[in-house]
Amino acid sequence: MEGSWISNALPRYSPSSLSPDSRRRSKAPRWRTPSPMSASAIPPPIVNSIYVPSSSQSPAGPSVQTDDNLLLFRRKQRELEAHLQLLLDAQADALLSGLDDPSTSTAEDDGLSTGSSTPTASALDSRARPSSKPEKIGLRHARVGLYATIRRLAQLKAQESQYLAPNLDHFESVVAQLDAWQGKCHALQSRASEIRSGNDQKRALGLHKQADDMQTDIEDLETRLAKLKSDQRRLRAEAQEIENTVDARLTSYTTSLALVENSVQTFLRDGTSNHWTAIINVADMDRFWQSPSQTRTLKSAKEVFLRERDSLLEKRRINDTEREALEEGAVVWRDTVKQVSAFERTLAKAMSQMSKQPQSQLDSPAETKELLSMLEQTTRELESKHKLAETRSWKLLVAAIGAELEAFLKGKQILEAALASVDGDTSSDEHR
Template sequence: MSLLNSVLGTISPSRFRHSFEDPRAPDHELPLYRSPSTSPSPSQAPRIPLSIASTVLWSVPPAHFKPAARVPDDLLALHRRARHLEQQLQELLDAQADGLMSGLAGKDSNKSDDLVSNGSTTPTVSSVRSSSRSGDSDTASHSLPRKKKVGLTAARKGIYKRIQQLASVKAEELNYLDQDLHDLDGIVGQTDTWTKKRARLEQKIREIEQGESNFARTKALHTEASNLERAIRQKEDELAALKARHRSVLSELESGENAVEAKLSSYKTSLAILDRNVASFLARPPDTSHVSLSPSSYLSLPPPRRTLDMAYEYWADEHTQLVDKCEQVDIERAALDEGAILWNDVVRRITSFETVLQDMMQPSSAALAPANIIAKMDATIKYLEEKVNFVKSRDWNLLFLAIGAELEAFKQGKDVLEDAFDLKTSKKGKVRAVESLVGADVDETHADGEEEVSRSAIRIPQSPPKPSASPPKPQPNFFDTDNEDPDPELMISHQDTDTD
């Protein structure tokens, strides 16, 4: 049941039943059986003949439409599992964004020790100021029942888990497609063998029928027989000798013709057997679970119009496209595996910083200097920026959104901490603190580059924001809703893909 729940999720019984039904099933189902006892007898309902207009109207033969190829149940189940996991990923991303935004806005503060209770320890205005106004928001939030929200920590763990599950689904799909590829290899090889064998047999037949040596010898024997016949009539005295020679020539001619006929019969029989096998193959293509990928109309043609060359081109095209699809699925699986490891490292780095910050906020712990906290936050922001640039270069939109949201939350949290602690340290001190965390063994040129990054990333506003005004909503590029990439391809950049 746990595996079924993880695949199907919260689906109602009616939606669960309809998800496995084929919308095209009524088009090719058999009519319902009606019992003879339910049909009216001639005495109960007299039969009324149809009108002439309706008889002529419905006498037109119905048009035959070939139903579209059905996707195998195993492959369809894998596609549904992938779409369900992608939907859960979208929901977890929304929950992550909500958790980060609520942590920044400070709307869910319930602790008396100025800590946010939404699952994230990223500092906000409410974490460093008085939380006396949290009672009013709690009363308003409990006035109406609402769906249980997923916390930020649960959303992060859920994203990692769903990415792993989606990678497993892609691996199962690759194994399934490998079996189709194996079947198509055999079909393409068989058609190629038949084509080459047919060409060799036809070539042999032409060589035998149009051979110059046999034709010249046969013609010479006929001419000699005619000459001998005339010589027999002209030379009665040589009749005995000429008749003997005549019988010898006729015997040699007959043996030659018999040999030719025997060879032709053998090759023609082989060609007839081959033609029967090819005709059977063209009339009834092999029954495989492969779904057609090419737009060719070969299978929709009537069997008499199909040729062996058309069959070879069709199956070879199917083989090529299936090989490309297998390679694409393998690339997606590798990207998902690598992305899961990268996301796990980012979450560990963020969780480590949040643990340090939470320990600092405890009343019993020894408080660290605010400058050290800001320096640690700068190091974490720089780490997140490197990861965002990396996933952006790989076109991993899913991780770009997730890590970008964490980066934006850290930047805003840093501004809030600077305003709350009223830090007025010089830029030189901030640069020295960041360099001590990132690494003090870099050369002078690299240190100058880090100084420019720190100066652009650490900016203290001229005046703190008003307490009554809420912080403006961030509008980074990674929250852009105009991105219409399909959900299954969030981790991969495709140059030319084909949807199902």
């Protein structure tokens, strides 16, 4: 379809009836260089990829493989983003070359209002079936395909977050166990140190010294020998009792500390267990487990697993944020298409009535003024949604709504030029 959709809707006002400047503007070639409004028609990737460094340069040892399911999610995401770009290009081409038959607006509106997350067969079959010549996608299919593909991308993000949940729970439990072990080690070590440097130990040493000093008094004071020996036995017995108590208490703590340290060493030496498989910080985890086992410590292990846990939390947060943005954007785009479709139906109805009216009524600019007023109202609503998309940084909707808005602005220029031409003809007839 050649020309704009407004010029097809109002065949009476052909370019020959316009001024030379207007004719030059109407003959401008189809743009491929984006205008300021449509410069965002090719948005950057919606979701940032996750960088997984290659392990080919790692030292010899057990290798950590990148999670195949994450690669599958990214590949599906790129396919959907590529399809979104294809639909955006098709939408832009269709808007420049002329809209689809307005009679199909009802079917298009129904396709968007069902809430289905699956694109129509006509919108996607051209991509699924190989063909020697690609089939051109119409404006209606481009709009429906944009909504359906956005929904599919949101569902993909939800599936990826669901897939990350078990891994996050697993690393949460490992970090909790490491925290418990570290806390026990610190508590036991602190208590053992307090016992070693406590008053009881010092008291026992003092009593031993006092008992030794009494031996000289025994030799000098024979008459006091019995009493002094009794005191000596009592003091030694008391000192021994204190030492036994200290040894018993210290043995309990040192045994517990040894058990905890044994568990820690078993964990650090077990480099083949599933608990060390990472899906995000692969190189970090690989570097830790490929280091010599004697250099691995409880502190370094906790740091590695904390980074993996925090990376999983951040990944899930980003996925949830992007999913919410895509779902909200899909609703805004659906409302936009409904408003555009409503104007197209009104335009088709008006043109049908104008084709049945006599020539004298067609010369009246009333119908054109009414269409121009409706177009301006729809344009203001599109501008509001476009500003909302820019405020929320929805680059995909900025491009899609921007293309629709630019088409309406061009249509407004054509209607205003046509109205001015009719008003000029009417004034000339009145003067004659």
